[in-house]
Amino acid sequence: MSQKSLTSFLFDMDGTLVDSAAGLAGAVNDVRASFGFPPLPAADFREAASEGSAALLRVGFGVTPENPRYPSLRESFFTAYEARCRKPTLFPGVTELLAAIDRKGLVWGIVTNKPQEFAEAIAASTPAMARCAIVVGSRPGVPLKPAPDGILRALKELALKPEQTLYTGDDRRDIEAGKAAGTSTLLALWGYRPKDADTSLWAPDFTASSPEDIIRLLP
Incomplete structure (x- = not known):
């Protein structure tokens, strides 16, 4: 996928946006x-x-x-x-990344396995994340990532095209969920992945060493 075709961005929370x-x-x-x-x-x-x-x-x-x-x-x-949980610490560069997405008028949201009530509270507690278009957390009876259900819900509610959406996360389950939902995927290398993990086997479409790297993917 060409990075210029990306018009919407979905993010995992823990280990991706929030250093929790x-x-x-x-x-x-x-x-x-x-x-x-x-x-x-x-x-x-x-x-x-x-x-x-x-x-x-x-x-x-x-x-x-x-x-x-x-x-x-x-x-x-x-x-x-x-x-x-109401005083989250964002990873360095996350505030700038989200601001850059906002400046370009692009849609972005959060899809996490964290329980819905916690995810909403954390997002609302920081100005940078409070601007997101949607927060999809875990709910009873809904499969967690690597199942694509959460991402598919965000795509449907925001009327986003999966082929124009990038899902970013720090874990194998994030990459698997994004692929199953039909989005492009990006592995956040600053997150909590196991040190001995061979991430090449996860086959993300992109990798980023810092949030600043994602800014370069913005159209």
């Missing part, structure tokens, strides 16, 4: 503290930050969703995270 690892780690450690456990280093959670609550609780407590303790730990984690 510290806040997510803090929420897990808040739950650990309620059990009298010491905190774990924030770095332990970095690669899990894009993978959702199941991965974070696996790191923090060694549990999986099949564990009887998982539902209550997940609920406690969400309660702790709600208190922390």
Whole structure:
């Protein structure tokens, strides 16, 4: 695809727009503290930050969703995270990227596996993200990425053409979801992907080392 044919841009949230690892780690450690456990280093959670609550609780407590303790730990984690998520830290260059998209009058939105209520609260809490045309988060009964459902919903609600849309994320599931939805895909190399991942196997259409690189793709 020619970059000049791109007219709309959709983004993952954690590890792409928002450097959320510290806040997510803090929420897990808040739950650990309620059990009298010491905190774990924030770095332990970095690669899990894009993978959702199941991965974070696996790191923090060694549990999986099949564990009887998982539902209550997940609920406690969400309660702790709600208190922390309203002061997000954007990755360097994200504010400038979104401003550049706005200046060109292009449409952009957010599609994330983060629960809808958290995604909306985080987007609304920063002027840069509050300007987005849509926030699509996870909802009960709707498959998560790598399923394309969230991206397809954004495309439909904004009347966007997938062949003119770029989906950007930092995880393999983002690239798979974008391809399944028919969009072009971009891998954000500044995110939380595993250090040993062979990202060439993911076959994104573009890669970017920084948000500034995406500005060069704008028409």
